[in-house]
Amino acid sequence: MVEVKRKLSSDDLSEEKTKKFCNEFDQFTTCFEDLSNELLCEIFDYLNGYELYK
Numbered sequence: 001m002v003e004v005k006r007k008l009s010s011d012d013l014s015e016e017k018t019k020k021f022c023n024e025f026d027q028f029t030t031c032f033e034d035l036s037n038e039l040l041c042e043i044f045d046y047l048n049g050y051e052l053y054k
Helices: 010-033 037-053
Strands: none
Touching: none
């Protein structure tokens, strides 16, 4: 039996891109939340010092 694939319309394609972006954003958010508070404080302290240097 031969399967026939339905072609994506522009609306479907846009929806697929949106889903992919949301999935990538959710993964980034999860990774960011997994960082320890101490590490985040070190990063922001470094960035704050970098701004003073400019």
